[in-house]
Amino acid sequence: MAERFERELMRGSLDLMVLSVLADGSKYGYLIQKRVREASDETVKLQAGTLYPLLHRLEAAGVIKSKWDHSTGRKRKWYELTATGRRRIRDQAAQWDRYVACIQQLLTPALAALPAK
Amino acid sequence: MAERFERELMRGSLDLMVLSVLADGSKYGYLIQKRVREASDETVKLQAGTLYPLLHRLEAAGVIKSKWDHSTGRKRKWYELTATGRRRIRDQAAQWDRYVACIQQLLTPALAALPAK
DNA sequence: TGACATATATCGTACAGCGATATATTGTTG
DNA sequence: CAACAATATATCGCTGTACGATATATGTCA
Numbered sequence: 001m002a003e004r005f006e007r008e009l010m011r012g013s014l015d016l017m018v019l020s021v022l023a024d025g026s027k028y029g030y031l032i033q034k035r036v037r038e039a040s041d042e043t044v045k046l047q048a049g050t051l052y053p054l055l056h057r058l059e060a061a062g063v064i065k066s067k068w069d070h071s072t073g074r075k076r077k078w079y080e081l082t083a084t085g086r087r088r089i090r091d092q093a094a095q096w097d098r099y100v101a102c103i104q105q106l107l108t109p110a111l112a113a114l115p116a117k
Numbered sequence: 118m119a120e121r122f123e124r125e126l127m128r129g130s131l132d133l134m135v136l137s138v139l140a141d142g143s144k145y146g147y148l149i150q151k152r153v154r155e156a157s158d159e160t161v162k163l164q165a166g167t168l169y170p171l172l173h174r175l176e177a178a179g180v181i182k183s184k185w186d187h188s189t190g191r192k193r194k195w196y197e198l199t200a201t202g203r204r205r206i207r208d209q210a211a212q213w214d215r216y217v218a219c220i221q222q223l224l225t226p227a228l229a230a231l232p233a234k
Numbered sequence: 235t236g237a238c239a240t241a242t243a244t245c246g247t248a249c250a251g252c253g254a255t256a257t258a259t260t261g262t263t264g
Numbered sequence: 265c266a267a268c269a270a271t272a273t274a275t276c277g278c279t280g281t282a283c284g285a286t287a288t289a290t291g292t293c294a
Contacts, residue, residue, distance in 0.1 A: 006209065008129030008250070010216055011281060016126070017220060023227035030241050040219040050282050052243055057281090074241055074290055086231055092123065093224055099127050100217055102157040103134060107210055110140035114203055125281065128250060147272050167251050169274055174250090191259055191272055 014046065014054060016092045019081065022064060023089060028076040029055060055079060063088045131163065131171060133209045136198065139181060140206060145193040146172060172196060180205045 021027060021035045029051055036046045058064045063085035069076045081089075138144060138152045146168055153163045175181045180202035186193045198206075 006129070006212060008282090009133070009209065009212055011128030011250075012123070012125030013216075013220060014282080017223050020220075020223040020227035023230045028241080029243095036223070039222050043215060044219055045283095047283060048242075049244085049284065049286095054281085056243090072291095076241070089227060089231060092126065093228060095123060095126055096220065096224070098160060099130075102161055103130060103137075103213065105156050106134050106137040106153070107213070110137035110206060111210060113140045114206060125251090128281075131251080145272080146274095162252095164252060165273075166253065166255095166275085171250085173274090189260095193272070 010044065013096065014044075014050065015058065016089070016096060017044070017046075018051075018054060018058065019063065019085060019089045019092070022079060022081050022085070026078050026080040028069075028078050030076075032079070058085075127161070130213065131161075131167065132175065133206070133213060134161070134163075135168075135171060135175065136180065136202060136206045136209070139196060139198050139202070143195050143197040145186075145195050147193075149196070175202075 017036055018032055021032050021039075027035065029048075032055075033046050033048065033051050036044055055064070055066075059066055059079070063082055064079045065082055066077050066079050069078055134153055135149055138149050138156075141152075144152065146165075149172075150163050150165070150168050153161055172181070172183075176183055176196070180199055181196045182199055183194050183196050186195055
């Protein structure tokens, strides 16, 4: 369990993961990171150097919006989905499903054709 | 049907598609391209500018090997899987399945939490 | 006091995938 | 037959994601 992925196998879909986590309710970066790691059983690490630029990118795209919280000693930047963001999840999810189906359509017969290990 | 993908949603997994197509038997580039397009109902275009560098990369990695065929007027470069390549398919497929499960685990409750369209 | 977890951010690097472009042959059609 | 489309491979420059390293600062606990 929890081995590393060939990283390129998962490119782009991190956006969808982060948006999904936010569909559950507002969160700040570090919480998002922990949630993704936990949900993936540590398989998807979602490094800080990946996450924060990703969040800035999503905000610039208008699919999430942020608000600083200085009430506690540790300052946190809370993110929530915008209406566009909610639409985005539905669109990306539909695309994702179709894409997974494409891979499956090629992969299933391929594995069957391979000599037994 | 057959709309364009947000391209970044599928990065890296093209390798696995190409390897899968070759599990079915040797093919040359153009055939691989047509097979992927057809199997994905034109959703995964697999452009020539993507395919050929990809094939060179896979060959350099030792997962496929090639042989030129000049017997016909049109010269074709036939590719086939190596033993390493067959192992690679199994490994990547297992990784892919786990990754898809991770996304699903986050996506399903997210879609449920979203207000009905 | 020192170590570790929390919390955000930026920088340089690596590299996949795309669109454009090049080149040459074969098949089709007006 | 000339023009065009399809077949077939290849390279180049660009864009953008993801990573690792690094920086900074606060909170907690031994």
